Amino acid sequence: MKDYLKIAGKTAIITGSGRGIGRGIAVALASYGVRVMVSDINDETGNQVKEEILAAGGQAEYCHCDICKVEEIRHLVAETVKSFGTVDILVNNGGGGEPPCDFDTITEERWEHYIRFNLSSAFFMIQEVFPFMKEQRSGKIVNISSGYAIGGGDQCAHYASAKAGVIGLTTSIAKEGAPYGINVNVIPVPTTDTPGLREADFELVADEIPLIPLGRIAVPEDIANTVLFLVSEAADYVTGQIVAPNGGKRMLV
Numbered sequence: 001m002k003d004y005l006k007i008a009g010k011t012a013i014i015t016g017s018g019r020g021i022g023r024g025i026a027v028a029l030a031s032y033g034v035r036v037m038v039s040d041i042n043d044e045t046g047n048q049v050k051e052e053i054l055a056a057g058g059q060a061e062y063c064h065c066d067i068c069k070v071e072e073i074r075h076l077v078a079e080t081v082k083s084f085g086t087v088d089i090l091v092n093n094g095g096g097g098e099p100p101c102d103f104d105t106i107t108e109e110r111w112e113h114y115i116r117f118n119l120s121s122a123f124f125m126i127q128e129v130f131p132f133m134k135e136q137r138s139g140k141i142v143n144i145s146s147g148y149a150i151g152g153g154d155q156c157a158h159y160a161s162a163k164a165g166v167i168g169l170t171t172s173i174a175k176e177g178a179p180y181g182i183n184v185n186v187i188p189v190p191t192t193d194t195p196g197l198r199e200a201d202f203e204l205v206a207d208e209i210p211l212i213p214l215g216r217i218a219v220p221e222d223i224a225n226t227v228l229f230l231v232s233e234a235a236d237y238v239t240g241q242i243v244a245p246n247g248g249k250r251m252l253v
Ligand SMILES: NC(=O)c1ccc[n+]([C@@H]2O[C@H](COP(=O)([O-])OP(=O)(O)OC[C@H]3O[C@@H](n4cnc5c(N)ncnc54)[C@H](O)[C@@H]3O)[C@@H](O)[C@H]2O)c1
Pocket: 015, 016, 017, 018, 019, 020, 021, 022, 039, 040, 041, 042, 045, 065, 066, 067, 068, 093, 094, 095, 096, 097, 117, 144, 145, 146, 147, 188, 189, 190, 191, 192, 193, 194, 195, 196, 197
């Protein structure tokens, strides 16, 4: 029998994986035999995801990490290497926005927070795992951006700017990583049914559905399925790409 993905036994870190899309990615990778480091700022939900993976027969550990803090990023990567020996896969999922606001109401403090939460966090995570991937001459990095990065954000200039930065980060590191067999790609996540979305602006979803050719918003499994491909051997020739599972809402990204 052939094995399309060839990811069993690999080690992955998924930031912000205590719920929502991150949880979906962690559970999906573990179900294909990936050893998963679940990581979140919320230890209760993070540990629940770890237990869920273990109960399903997968392998997982949990490590607290506030991705806004570089020292916690360093701790997360060190703990992963301690537990699993290396890092093969990094999914920079952690991040998020806030309810729509006019750009001229965004304070310096909020601007800097959302850039740090969505962009600097991914940069420092990559900096920390890169030496391990470089040494083993292989690695797969997937950055989670947003459709807002390319299609116009609805009153979220700080969040949209940070997520657009994640695309530039992806293409830049993809070039630096290529000589070492490190692939870096980005998913501009569309509207996806998660606790975060439901807490923010779920009432806007009804207006969006008629604009989506496939007739529904995404669920975390849609994003996880794209991640599975991008971290697999099947995607060995894919790097520096914007890969968009968006129900056809935006075509030819
Ligand atoms: N859901 C959507 O519609 C949508 C659309 C576009 C992009 N995205 C992106 O997808 C990613 C996941 O979104 P989601 O909807 O699953 O979010 P969510 O709010 O449902 O879950 C986010 C998780 O991140 C954790 N978290 C919060 N602050 C953290 C921090 N400082 N450090 C580490 N973890 C932290 C939370 O505890 C939570 O478990 C984010 O990067 C988001 O910007 C989501």
